[in-house]
């Protein structure tokens with residue numbers, strides 16, 4: 180039986196991936212959490228950055244495929260320099276790594292981007308540099324050290340996941356709209372928004388097949404946060420006019436990458452998944 184390990188199974192995306200894999204009768208799945216095991220009572224507590232406990236866990240688990248759905252915002256660099264590095268030293272060429280990356284590897288923000296475009300970093304003192312630049316570093320590390328990997332780049336991930344949890348952004352939207360409060364989003368930040376379970380389905384497919392490489396995951400469509408949130412407000416049955424345009428004034432050197440939308444043609448050629 181194939182054995183799969185999901186790092187970050189307590190997280191928003193990881194929970195959907197973990198649940199989908201648990202539903203497969205020919206797959207044995209183990210998942211990890213760090214602080215909160217959420218809805219699952221069978222996850223292993225593991226700090227991926229601790230070499231001894233990581234090594235103990237990994238030797239016991241002996242997975243055929245590893246899914247990386249871990250994120251730590253301001254400490255993302257630690258996750259790469261420690262967690263990902265430990266993982267890579269434990270992987271054999273037979274073990275596949277499915278790594279979830281981000282559209283923020285294109286920090287220049289001049290999208291749309293396809294998989295052949297070079298990655299770009301943010302200045303080190305930028306507010307988002309730790310996360311964005313760590314993702315670039317992680318990808319470079321993986322492509323240099325491994326051959327059996329799939330890197331899946333995603334824009335903002337949204338929607339209710341398999342355990343009924345909404346992403347933070349639409350949760351905030353729904354909270355405001357429910358109480359008839361106005362809420363503003365930027366109209367100049369363009370993204371490829373991807374529904375959480377569409378992404379999770381693609382991960383599960385790639386766990387089961389031998390496709391490798393770098394893929395942009397999501398629909399063939401880009402929207403600004405403002406457009407996306409107005410659409411969601413309408414879908415939720417609220418007054419979409421409560422969603423307003425946010426001011427675009429920014430502090431110099433803290434500008435958020437403008438257009439990190441992704442050309443997703445390549446993934447549509449290898450997956451059964453239809454994107455919402």
Ligand SMILES: NC(=O)c1ccc[n+]([C@@H]2O[C@H](COP(=O)([O-])OP(=O)(O)OC[C@H]3O[C@@H](n4cnc5c(N)ncnc54)[C@H](OP(=O)(O)O)[C@@H]3O)[C@@H](O)[C@H]2O)c1
Pocket residue numbers: 186187188189190191192193211212213214215216225226227228247248249250251262279280281282333334335336337
């Ligand atoms: N959310 C988005 O819009 C978005 C967009 C593009 C790409 N991504 C990528 O998608 C993946 C999943 O993101 P997400 O939004 O689902 O993240 P999330 O909800 O914040 O979950 C992060 C997970 O990482 C675990 N974790 C954090 N630090 C850890 C450590 N030191 N050792 C072990 N586990 C640790 C957390 O465990 P606890 O919860 O138990 O602490 C949690 O399970 C990440 O690779 C992220 O970069 C996300």
